[in-house]
Amino acid sequence: MAITQFVVNGLLVGALFTAVAVGFALIWGVVDIINLAHGEMVMLGGYSSYWILNFLTGDAEGSVTLFLVTIPLVIGIVFVIGYALQRILVARVIGTDIFLTLLVTFGISIAIQQLAIQAWSANPRAIQILFTDPSLSVAGIVIPKMKLISFIGAIGLTVALYVFLQRTRTGRAIRAVSQNPEAAALVGIDVEHTRAVTFGISSAIASGAGAFIATILNIQPQMGLIYTLKSFVIVVFGGVGSIPGVFIGGLMLGTVEELTAGLVSSQWTLAVSFSLLIVLLIVKPTGLFGEETA
């Protein structure tokens, strides 16, 4: 019974990891960089939602509806930040050494993180959502309502991104740039703009997930790196450039982490997921669902 509970918890959290990781995978696929500042977008999302709620209600507490209203605002704010970062900073190192692209995003990550500490202190914060009855119980398995809402929200964000990429004109442009930037430029796509939009959208999805994370876990300025690394693990699990792969990878990572935490100790989750990653990288570097192309 306990194991079923762990698996359910894992799936609930895993959906949030997925929503964070799809953006990471998208930037990797389209702009061809590893965005080490991706976790900071999660953090910014969490804090934006926190401060908006704080502004509306006086303290970071509120009903579900009020919280959900903050999400579009958060997404809008972080989209602009992401767009600007790509346009002003990251665009300058694209096509140079991989190491330089890694370092510039690492630099962005530190700068944002440290500014956040200066602005909001290093104390963890959380958004309190008020319920009359906080948990559901189905066949002996406890499901906190907020976790369920986050789960649905995270899946909603992921699906929305997928549909956006498949159906809209901008989505098609993004996919075109990812396949061949030069050919995309030839048919009249503004490659620089498209890359910046990709960066913005990826950051925005991560920030939406961050807002949900603020309600069920907590947020603090230095949380970003862990989410960046988790995204990396998930994307490698799922294979670069495959949103369904990332989806399954995220749920898997969530489950593995909750099982480790439940059966061994929560201290070992990081070590276990990284050991898995290294084994997977050596055995099957293209990921479980990835294509053979590099």
Added chain:
Amino acid sequence: MSASESDGSGLFRSLISPGLIDQLFSFCDDHAWTLLVIGTVIGALPPILGLKQGYYMTVISEMFLFAILALSWDIIGGQTGYPSFGNMAFFGIGAYTTAILTKDFSIILPIAMMAAAGVAVGSAVLIGAAVLRLRGHYFAIATLGVLLATQQVSRILDITGGASGKILLQTPSGTVFYYFFFTVLVAEAALVYYLSNTRFGFVLNAIRDDEKKATAMGFNTTYYKTAAWVLSAFFTGLAGGGYSLFNTFINPQTAYNAAWNVELIAMALIGGSGTVTGPIIGAFGLHVVIEYVETAFVGWQLVLLGLVVIGTVIGFPDGITGTLKEYASEMKYYERGGMAATDSNDSAEVASDE
């Protein structure tokens, strides 16, 4: 290329011409060992001349420490082209080794130091067997993961004192550490300089430029890159071994300091990675700046570090040494006829290489 950074500097150009810089470089190349000896003597003097234990001695010792770390990173990151984001793992391993050995087993310091380097080398061999198979993005993130995993392990174990760490009371004086870090730095600089002119160094650079070609030429690249990785871990571990006692305190945050992890890469990059002097100059310069900001504007030093990293990567990714070398080579370029000397075939080739 170099046009953008030299166009606006007419005054600079007339004061310090490319030829002068070029002469400086060739002078340094010709007399490298002499300069190293002179540097060693100058570096050894301050305590003899009466530099007392205290703030300045600590700062200078830390400058040496960071130079060791940056230079060690450069062996694997700059010379071999494997951008490690996990070098601090070996620092932490070394630091905990001496802390545990001297405190819990009362082993004398020199042996504990050697053990620290030994344990770091042993872990490097094991970790290297896994991560050195990876390249590019994957290698970078895997090493970052190694760093976080080792930090997590030291937080869990009992022998490391868990999250609260270990306090070390019986430590030698600051002068001992001054000379310890200084000796290690000199030894490392000499070794790296020596190696950079041997077959070993050339193979490392070949791996950086094109690993497949290096393998195709018959070099056992796995052997060479593992050797570079282990060498890097050896000096990092040794520095870590000294640090825990120097600092008199060690916990998972200080031993696997994430900020230092970026600092040492930034130092190597600012100075000019792939050279011997570059990382040392970068370490001395950046540490002084960070130390100043840390005292004058508490808490802002890491914001600055992030901005410095972004600025260096975008502004002059070749670092001080690399940029100066390019500036110096302009002279030769014009002596040989500049653009006119390059026929169209060559420039077409250059363009297609981009």
